[in-house]
Amino acid sequence: MNEIHLSKSKYCRAIQCNKMLWLEKNKPEEKGEMDNQAVLDNGTKVGELAKGIFGNYTNIEYDENLDKMIYDTKEALKESSNIITEASFKYKNNFCSIDILKVNGNSVEIYEVKSSTEIKDIYLDDISYQFYILNKLGYKVTKASIVYINNQYIRHGELNLSELFNIEDVTDIVQEKRKEIEAKIKEINKYMKQEDEPKQEIGMQCFKPYQCQFWKYCTKHLPEHNVFQIRKMHKDKALKFYYEGKINFKDLLEEEMNWKFKQQIEFQEFNYEPHIDKQKIREFMKNLYYPIYFLDFETMQPAIPEFDNSKPYQQIPFQYSLHYIEKENGKLFHKEFLAESGTDPRRKLAEQLVKDIPKDVCVTAYNMMFEKGRIKELAEIFSDLSEHLMNIHDHIQDLMIPFSERMYYCKDMQGSYSIKYVLPALFPNDPELNYHNLPLIHNGGEAMNIFPKIKDMSKEEQKKARYGLLKYCELDTYAMVKVWEKLKEV
Numbered sequence: 001m002n003e004i005h006l007s008k009s010k011y012c013r014a015i016q017c018n019k020m021l022w023l024e025k026n027k028p029e030e031k032g033e034m035d036n037q038a039v040l041d042n043g044t045k046v047g048e049l050a051k052g053i054f055g056n057y058t059n060i061e062y063d064e065n066l067d068k069m070i071y072d073t074k075e076a077l078k079e080s081s082n083i084i085t086e087a088s089f090k091y092k093n094n095f096c097s098i099d100i101l102k103v104n105g106n107s108v109e110i111y112e113v114k115s116s117t118e119i120k121d122i123y124l125d126d127i128s129y130q131f132y133i134l135n136k137l138g139y140k141v142t143k144a145s146i147v148y149i150n151n152q153y154i155r156h157g158e159l160n161l162s163e164l165f166n167i168e169d170v171t172d173i174v175q176e177k178r179k180e181i182e183a184k185i186k187e188i189n190k191y192m193k194q195e196d197e198p199k200q201e202i203g204m205q206c207f208k209p210y211q212c213q214f215w216k217y218c219t220k221h222l223p224e225h226n227v228f229q230i231r232k233m234h235k236d237k238a239l240k241f242y243y244e245g246k247i248n249f250k251d252l253l254e255e256e257m258n259w260k261f262k263q264q265i266e267f268q269e270f271n272y273e274p275h276i277d278k279q280k281i282r283e284f285m286k287n288l289y290y291p292i293y294f295l296d297f298e299t300m301q302p303a304i305p306e307f308d309n310s311k312p313y314q315q316i317p318f319q320y321s322l323h324y325i326e327k328e329n330g331k332l333f334h335k336e337f338l339a340e341s342g343t344d345p346r347r348k349l350a351e352q353l354v355k356d357i358p359k360d361v362c363v364t365a366y367n368m369m370f371e372k373g374r375i376k377e378l379a380e381i382f383s384d385l386s387e388h389l390m391n392i393h394d395h396i397q398d399l400m401i402p403f404s405e406r407m408y409y410c411k412d413m414q415g416s417y418s419i420k421y422v423l424p425a426l427f428p429n430d431p432e433l434n435y436h437n438l439p440l441i442h443n444g445g446e447a448m449n450i451f452p453k454i455k456d457m458s459k460e461e462q463k464k465a466r467y468g469l470l471k472y473c474e475l476d477t478y479a480m481v482k483v484w485e486k487l488k489e490v
Contacts, residue, residue: 003093003189011094011129012122015184016209018191019200023214025192030217037449039115042303046115047099049304050147053111053161054102057083066095077103091136094185098130100147108134109143111167115303117151117313122209124170128177135178144174149312155305164304164312202242207235225249225268230261231415260406264415274410276490281407285487287397293324293363294484295396296476297374298447298469307344309381317374318345318451321473322356323481332481338469341462342455350378354388360395366419366480368398399480402487423479426486433479440468447472 004025006014014021023030051057058081060072069088076084080103087101100111112127114120123146131144150166191198202219206212219228226248227233227241246252249265266272298319303312310316318339325332337352339345353375357363365371372393379389402408403417412425420435420443427433435442441450447469454465 004192006094006185006188008096008126008129011185011188012126014188014191015122015125017200017205017212018188019198019218020212020214021188022192022194022198023217026197027217030214032213032216034211034213038301038445041449043115046149046303047113049159049161050113050165051085051100053100053147053165053167054083057081057085057100060084060086060088060097062086066090069097089133089137091133094129094133096130096133098134102143104142107140107142109145110134110141111145111147113147115149117149119146119148119168119170120209123148124173124177127170128174128181131174132178132181142171143169144171145169149303151312153305154311155308157308159304203239204235223248227252229414230264233258233261260415263406263409267409267411268414271411274408275406277407278490280405281402281487281490284402284407287362288364288484289362290328290330291324291326291358291361292484293322293357293361294399294477294480295357295363295365295371296321296473296480297371298444298451298473299374300448300451302452307346314377315370315374316346317349317378319447319469319473320349320353321470321477323477324361325481334474334477336470336474338466338473340455341451341453346378347382350382350385350389353378353392354385357392359388359391363392363396364399364480364484365396366399366476366483368396368400372396399483399487408487408490419476419479419483422483427482433475433482435472435475438468438472438475440464441472443472 010021010024013024051059058076058079060069060076063069063072066088069086070090073084073087073089076087082103084101084103085099087098089096089098098110099113102109102111110127110130112123112130114123116123127144127146131141134141146168147165148168150164153160153164200218206215206218212218219226222228227238227246228235230238230252241247241252241255246255249269252265253269263275267275297317299315299317301313301315305312305314307316318341320337322335323332324335335356337349337356339349375389375393375396379386379393382389400417400419403413403422410425412428413421416422423433424430431437441447450465451469454462457465
C-alpha cells in the first residue's frame with residue numbers, strides 16, 4: 001500500500017490524534033459539525049492581509065491539481081520573485097503550501113501566518129513539517145517564523161501591518177524537531193494502513209489543541225448522563241474519573257467534588273424538585289427597583305480592527321435590545337438599535353443608548369460583566385457621553401446571580417446558568433420563548449457571523465438578516481423579563 005498524501009493540516013491533525021485522520025479517511029460520515037465559521041472567516045482575512053507584510057508578492061493561486069501549484073511555484077522561483085505566497089512543494093507524498101516564502105538568493109525563509117494572539121505548540125509542528133519538506137528538497141532554509149496577531153495594537157487611520165502582526169523566529173525549535181517529523185510521518189503512514197478501526201482510548205487529545213469533531217462517535221459507548229456532562233468540570237478531572245471507571249452519574253454519587261457538580265448529579269439521579277432559596281432570592285430582588293430596564297448587546301469580534309480606536313478581537317457592539325417597565329404593574333415597553341453593516345456602529349449605538357436609558361434607573365443584564373465591559377469601552381472613547389454611560393454602567397444589576405449562585409436550581413438546567421438552559425427549564429414547552437422558532441438567527445454566534453456580511457447582501461437578503469437579528473436580540477431581553485417575573489413570583 002502506498003504512503004498516504006499528507007498536507008500540513010492533516011499532519012497537524014495526526015499530531016493531535018492519529019485516529020482522527022483514520023476516521024476522516026474511513027468514516028467521514030461520522031464527523032460532527034463545528035460552529036467555527038467566525039474562526040475560519042477570521043483566519044482567511046488574516047491570511048490574505050498578512051501576504052502584504054513584506055510588500056509586493058507573487059501569489060500561487062489555489063488549484064485542486066496540486067502539481068499545477070508546484071509548477072507555478074517553480075516558475076515564480078525561476079523569475080526570482082522575492083516574496084511568494086502559498087508557495088507549494090512536495091517531497092514524496094508530503095505536500096505543503098507555505099503562507100509566505102521569502103527568497104534571498106540561494107536561501108529561503110518561511111513564515112507561517114496564524115490568526116491567534118499567541119503561539120501554540122501545534123503551530124510549531126505545522127511550521128516544522130514545512131521546514132522538513134523544504135529541507136528534504138534541498139532548499140537552504142535560514143529562518144522559520146510564526147506571524148501572529150498583536151492584540152495590543154490599536155488602530156489609528158490606515159492599518160499598520162508591522163504593528164498589527166508579531167513575527168517570532170522559531171528556527172532553533174524547528175531544527176530540533178527535524179528527526180521527530182520524519183519519525184511521525186512514518187508512524188502516520190503505518191497507522192493509516194490499518195484496515196480495521198484502530199482502538200484508541202479517549203483522552204486530552206479529544207479536546208486539545210482543538211475539540212475533535214469525532215467526539216460524539218468515539219463516545220457513543222458512554223451512557224446518557226456521564227462524567228463529561230458535568231458542567232464546568234475540568235477535562236483532566238473528568239478523565240481521571242473516567243479512567244477509574246466512574247463514568248455514570250450513579251458511579252459519582254459518593255465522590256469528593258465541588259458542591260455544584262454534586263448538585264447536578266444528585267438532581268439528575270434522584271429527580272429532585274427544584275431547589276428555591278426564597279430568602280436569598282428575596283434579598284437579591286431588593287436590589288432591583290422601578291423603573292427597571294433589561295439590556296442585551298450583540299457584538300462582533302473582528303481579528304483585524306476595522307475601525308479607529310479598536311483592537312484585534314475587541315468586542316464591538318452593533319446592536320442592543322431594551323425592554324423596560326416604569327412602575328409596578330406597569331406596561332412593558334421595548335426599544336432597540338441595530339447599526340448599519342460596514343460602518344463603525346459604536347458612536348450611534350452609544351448616542352441612542354443614553355437617549356433610551358435615563359440616569360439613575362435600575363438596569364439589568366444577564367451576565368452583567370459583558371454589558372458593563374462594552375459600556376466602559378464606549379465611555380472611554382466618547383468623552384462627551386462618558387458621564388451618562390458610566391451612570392448606566394454603575395446601576396447595572398446581574399439577573400444571572402440567582403442561577404449562578406444556585407439560589408434557584410432544577411434538574412433541567414443541567415448544571416448551567418446560561419439563559420439558553422435556564423429559560424426552557426423555567427418555561428418548558430413555551431413556543432414564544434424557544435430560540436429554535438426564531439427566523440434565521442438562533443444564537444449569538446450566528447448574529448456575530450451575519451452582521452458584517454449584511455453590507456454585501458442584496459436588498460431582500462439585508463431585510464431578512466436585519467429582521468432576524470432584531471427578533472433574536474429582542475427575545476434575549478424578553479427572556480430576561482420572564483426570568484425576572486419568575487423570580488418575583490417565587
